[in-house]
Amino acid sequence: MLITEKMYRGFKDQFADIYQFLLFSVHIFRKIISFRRQRQARTLVLLRQILFTGFEALPLISFLALSIGGLIIIQGYNILENFGQSNLVFVILVTVVIRELSAILTALIVIARSGTAISTELGNMVINNEINLLLSLGISPVSYLVVSRVVGVVVALITLTIYFNLAALLGGWLFSTLFYPINFNYFFTQLFQQLAVTDIIISVLKSIFFGIGIALISSYQGLKVNIASTEVPQRTIKAVVSSIVFVVFADILITAIFYLL
Amino acid sequence: MKFKFKHTDKIVGFFLFTALVVLILSFVVIALSQKILVKKYEFQTRFKDAVGLSSTTVLKFKGFEIGKIKDFNLNEENLIDARIVVYEEYRNKIVVNSVINKSSNPLTGKSSLEFLQGPDWKDILPEGEYIPSLSMPEGQKLLEENIIQKEGDVIASVLTNIDNILYNLNQDNNADKGVIFRLLYNLANSSEVLNKDLNRMYELMGTMNTELQLTTGLLQETLISTRTTLENYQDPEGLLVKMIDPDRTDLITPLSQSLNQLNENLVQLDELLDFLNSRTPEFSTIILEGKNSLLAVQKTLEGINNNPLIRRGIPDDSKATDNNSKLRPKDF
Amino acid sequence: MNEILLSVKNVKWNSPEKEILKGIDLELVTDRISVLCGLEESGKSLLLKIIAGIEPPDQGSIIYDGVDLFNADEKRVLEIRKKLAFVFEDGVHLSNLIIRENLLLPFKYHYDKFDLNYLMSEINRYLKFFGIGNVMEERPAQISRSKLKLLAFIRAAITDPELIVIDNPLFNLELINQIQVLKFLQQLKDKHKTMLITSGSRDLIENLADELLIIKEGMITARISRSSSEFQSMLDNLELSDLKGV
Known part of the structure; x- marks a missing residue:
C-alpha cells in the first residue's frame, strides 16, 4: 500500500471517528436538555459522580493548589523585587492561577482520576453485558450513564476549580508570610483589587467546557469498547490523550476569545 | 466506603454548598472592594x-x-x-x-x-x-x-x-535600593576627576596665555626695529644710494614700497594677536561648557546604567563553542 | 382469544465473517410459551436480543403492538420496552449498584412515582420462594452466579411485563434451583404471560412449551405446536441433522 493511500485511510478513519463523536455529543446534549426526566435513577449516578470526581479529589487538588500558590509567590517575589514591583505578584497570582492554572490543572487531575475511571468503567460495562442489560430494561445507556456523568463531571470540575482558587490564594498568602509578615487583610485587599468578576467567570466557564469535553470523550471511548477486555486500556489511553488535547485547545480558544472581546 | 455511599447526598451537598458560598462571597468582596455596587x-x-x-x-x-x-x-x-x-x-x-x-x-x-x-x-x-x-x-x-x-x-x-x-x-529588598546614593557617589567621583582635569587645563591655558603674550611682545619688538630700518630707508641720503641708485628709481623706491606694505601687514598681525589674546577667557568658557556637557552625558549614562528596566537589557554576545571539537582531536 | 403480540419480519443479521440470521419470520402469540431450540451458534441468542430490542438487525423489522422497535420515535419505543422483560443467560446486574438498586432501577428510571412497599413485599416473596437470603444491600460481585440469575428472574417478574424473553433459564443452576425456576415459569404461565425461551432442557419443553421452534443455521426450520401430534415424536426422535446441515 502506498504511503499516501495509508495516510488517506488514516485521515478518513480519524474523520469518521470525529464525526461519530460529534453525533454522540449532539445526542448527549439533547438528552441533557431533557435531564429532568428519569430523575430518580440518574440522581444517584450524578451524586456518585460528583462524590468521586469532586469530593474525593479535594485533598489532591488542595495540596496541588497550595503548593502552586506558594511557588508562584516565592518565584514571583524573587523576580519582581529586582524590579521593585513586588506588588505585581498579586497580578501574577490572579492571572496565572485564577485565569489559567486553576481550570487547566484541575482538568488534568480530573482526566487522570475520573476520565480514566469513566472510560474503564463504561468499557467494562460493555464487556460484562451491562450495557445490554440497560437496553433490555428500556434504559438508554447514553442518557442513564453518560448524561449523568457529563453533568456530574462538569459540576465537580467547577466546584474543584473554585476550591483550587481558594487553596492557591491561601497558599500564596501562607508562603508570602514566610518572607514578609504580610497582613492577611492587606494581602486579600490587594488581591481583590486585582481580581475582576470576569476572571472568575473565565475560570468557571473554562471548567464547564473542560468538564463537558472530558466526560464526553471518556464516555465515548469507553462505550466504543466492543468485546475484548484488552480494548479497555487502549480506549482509556485514547480517552486521556484526546481529553488533554481537547482541554489545551479549548483553553487556548477561550483565552483568545476573551482577549479579543 | 460504606459511610460515603450511605451519606453521598449529604457529602456532595456540603461539598457543593461550600463552593457556592465561596463563589458568592468572592463576588461580594469583589463588588465591595471595587465599588461595583456603589452608585x-x-x-x-x-x-x-x-x-x-x-x-x-x-x-x-x-x-x-x-x-x-x-x-x-x-x-x-x-x-x-x-x-x-x-x-x-x-x-x-x-x-x-x-x-x-x-x-x-x-x-x-x-x-x-x-x-x-x-x-x-x-x-x-x-x-x-x-x-x-x-x-x-x-x-x-x-x-x-x-x-x-x-x-x-x-x-x-x-x-x-x-x-x-x-x-x-x-521598596522591599530592592537590588536597586541604593541606586540614588550610588548615583550621587559616582557623580561625585566623576566630577572630582573632571575637576582635576580641568585644573590641568586651566594651567595649560595659563601657560598658553603667557606664551602668547611673550610672542606678541617679541613680535612688537621686531616691528619696532623694522620700522626704524624703514624710516632709515625712507630718507636715504647716504653714500650707498648715491652709488647704487642715484635716481632712486631702480632699487630704492620699490624696496621702500615693499617695506611699507610689510609694515602695514605687521600692524594687522599685531591687531590679530591682540584679538587672540583678548579671546583667551572665551576659550575657557567653551571648555567649561564642554565639561558641563560631559557631566550631563555621564549622568545620563549612569542613569541608563542604573535603570532597572533597561539594565542587562542588552545581552552579552555569547561565543558559540563547538562541542564536537572537544570530542575529537582536529587531526582525527 | 390469542392475538399476535410481536412479529419478526425477514430479520437478517451478518457478522463481518458470515451471515448469522438469514431472514427470520416469526410471530409470537399472546398467552403462549414458545421454546426456541438450536445448537450453539445457530443464532438463537442473537434472535432473542433482536426481539428484545437490544441488537438492531441489519435488515427486517420487529413489530410490537404495531410499532417497529428499531424504526420509531424514542418515546413510543420506550413505552413498548416497559412491557418487555429480558433475562440474560448469565443473569447480569449492574456491578456498581447494590441488589436493591438493581431491582428497583427500571422503576426509578421509568416512573416518577411507584408503590415501593408493594414492590418490596413482592421482592421478598420471591426471595423466599427461591430461598435466597437477604442480599439486598450486597453488590453483584459479592453474590454467587446462580443467585444472580435467580435475582434476574425476580427483576423480570416484578416489572409485570407482557412478554418475557429468557435466554437459557436453566443454565448454570443447581438441580433444586432448576426445579424452582420451572415452578416460577409455571406461575408466570398461569398469569397468562407470553414468553419466548431458548432452552435445551427436555423438562422445560415437556412441561411448559406451547410450541417448539427449531432454528437451524439462521433459519427457523420447524414450528410445532403442543397440540400437534408431531410434538412428542419430535422430542423423542430429534436428530443432529434436524439442527445442523451436513
Missing part, C-alpha cells in the same frame, strides 16, 4: 493621548480614590474621549471649572488621574458634563487664568510622582 456618576473628559490609561486607572482627589475611568476611545480628531465615573460619596466634589490631570509614572508606565477642583465648591457640575483635562487647551486656559489652584496641586502631584519613584526604588 456612580458619569462625566466626560478628553486627553491628548491614552498612554498609561487602563480600565483600572483610578481618579484621585487629594490622595483619595473618588472614581475611576470607565472606558476611553480614539475620536475622529485623534484625541482620546474618556468616560469617568465618580462614586456617590464624592459626587459633590465635582464642581464647575475643575480639571483632570493625567500624570505618568515613568517606571511603571502607569498613569494616574488627579482631580483638580474648581474654585467654587458649591457650583456642582451636572452629571454627564465635560471636565477638561490639563492636556487640552481648555484645561490649560483654566490653569493660566489661575482659576484652578495650579501651583499647589500640580507640584504636589509631581512630588507625588517623584515620591512614588523613590518609594518604588526603596
Whole structure:
C-alpha cells in the first residue's frame, strides 16, 4: 500500500471517528436538555459522580493548589523585587492561577482520576453485558450513564476549580508570610483589587467546557469498547490523550476569545 | 466506603454548598472592594493621548480614590474621549471649572488621574458634563487664568510622582535600593576627576596665555626695529644710494614700497594677536561648557546604567563553542 | 382469544465473517410459551436480543403492538420496552449498584412515582420462594452466579411485563434451583404471560412449551405446536441433522 493511500485511510478513519463523536455529543446534549426526566435513577449516578470526581479529589487538588500558590509567590517575589514591583505578584497570582492554572490543572487531575475511571468503567460495562442489560430494561445507556456523568463531571470540575482558587490564594498568602509578615487583610485587599468578576467567570466557564469535553470523550471511548477486555486500556489511553488535547485547545480558544472581546 | 455511599447526598451537598458560598462571597468582596455596587456618576473628559490609561486607572482627589475611568476611545480628531465615573460619596466634589490631570509614572508606565477642583465648591457640575483635562487647551486656559489652584496641586502631584519613584526604588529588598546614593557617589567621583582635569587645563591655558603674550611682545619688538630700518630707508641720503641708485628709481623706491606694505601687514598681525589674546577667557568658557556637557552625558549614562528596566537589557554576545571539537582531536 | 403480540419480519443479521440470521419470520402469540431450540451458534441468542430490542438487525423489522422497535420515535419505543422483560443467560446486574438498586432501577428510571412497599413485599416473596437470603444491600460481585440469575428472574417478574424473553433459564443452576425456576415459569404461565425461551432442557419443553421452534443455521426450520401430534415424536426422535446441515 502506498504511503499516501495509508495516510488517506488514516485521515478518513480519524474523520469518521470525529464525526461519530460529534453525533454522540449532539445526542448527549439533547438528552441533557431533557435531564429532568428519569430523575430518580440518574440522581444517584450524578451524586456518585460528583462524590468521586469532586469530593474525593479535594485533598489532591488542595495540596496541588497550595503548593502552586506558594511557588508562584516565592518565584514571583524573587523576580519582581529586582524590579521593585513586588506588588505585581498579586497580578501574577490572579492571572496565572485564577485565569489559567486553576481550570487547566484541575482538568488534568480530573482526566487522570475520573476520565480514566469513566472510560474503564463504561468499557467494562460493555464487556460484562451491562450495557445490554440497560437496553433490555428500556434504559438508554447514553442518557442513564453518560448524561449523568457529563453533568456530574462538569459540576465537580467547577466546584474543584473554585476550591483550587481558594487553596492557591491561601497558599500564596501562607508562603508570602514566610518572607514578609504580610497582613492577611492587606494581602486579600490587594488581591481583590486585582481580581475582576470576569476572571472568575473565565475560570468557571473554562471548567464547564473542560468538564463537558472530558466526560464526553471518556464516555465515548469507553462505550466504543466492543468485546475484548484488552480494548479497555487502549480506549482509556485514547480517552486521556484526546481529553488533554481537547482541554489545551479549548483553553487556548477561550483565552483568545476573551482577549479579543 | 460504606459511610460515603450511605451519606453521598449529604457529602456532595456540603461539598457543593461550600463552593457556592465561596463563589458568592468572592463576588461580594469583589463588588465591595471595587465599588461595583456603589452608585456612580458619569462625566466626560478628553486627553491628548491614552498612554498609561487602563480600565483600572483610578481618579484621585487629594490622595483619595473618588472614581475611576470607565472606558476611553480614539475620536475622529485623534484625541482620546474618556468616560469617568465618580462614586456617590464624592459626587459633590465635582464642581464647575475643575480639571483632570493625567500624570505618568515613568517606571511603571502607569498613569494616574488627579482631580483638580474648581474654585467654587458649591457650583456642582451636572452629571454627564465635560471636565477638561490639563492636556487640552481648555484645561490649560483654566490653569493660566489661575482659576484652578495650579501651583499647589500640580507640584504636589509631581512630588507625588517623584515620591512614588523613590518609594518604588526603596521598596522591599530592592537590588536597586541604593541606586540614588550610588548615583550621587559616582557623580561625585566623576566630577572630582573632571575637576582635576580641568585644573590641568586651566594651567595649560595659563601657560598658553603667557606664551602668547611673550610672542606678541617679541613680535612688537621686531616691528619696532623694522620700522626704524624703514624710516632709515625712507630718507636715504647716504653714500650707498648715491652709488647704487642715484635716481632712486631702480632699487630704492620699490624696496621702500615693499617695506611699507610689510609694515602695514605687521600692524594687522599685531591687531590679530591682540584679538587672540583678548579671546583667551572665551576659550575657557567653551571648555567649561564642554565639561558641563560631559557631566550631563555621564549622568545620563549612569542613569541608563542604573535603570532597572533597561539594565542587562542588552545581552552579552555569547561565543558559540563547538562541542564536537572537544570530542575529537582536529587531526582525527 | 390469542392475538399476535410481536412479529419478526425477514430479520437478517451478518457478522463481518458470515451471515448469522438469514431472514427470520416469526410471530409470537399472546398467552403462549414458545421454546426456541438450536445448537450453539445457530443464532438463537442473537434472535432473542433482536426481539428484545437490544441488537438492531441489519435488515427486517420487529413489530410490537404495531410499532417497529428499531424504526420509531424514542418515546413510543420506550413505552413498548416497559412491557418487555429480558433475562440474560448469565443473569447480569449492574456491578456498581447494590441488589436493591438493581431491582428497583427500571422503576426509578421509568416512573416518577411507584408503590415501593408493594414492590418490596413482592421482592421478598420471591426471595423466599427461591430461598435466597437477604442480599439486598450486597453488590453483584459479592453474590454467587446462580443467585444472580435467580435475582434476574425476580427483576423480570416484578416489572409485570407482557412478554418475557429468557435466554437459557436453566443454565448454570443447581438441580433444586432448576426445579424452582420451572415452578416460577409455571406461575408466570398461569398469569397468562407470553414468553419466548431458548432452552435445551427436555423438562422445560415437556412441561411448559406451547410450541417448539427449531432454528437451524439462521433459519427457523420447524414450528410445532403442543397440540400437534408431531410434538412428542419430535422430542423423542430429534436428530443432529434436524439442527445442523451436513
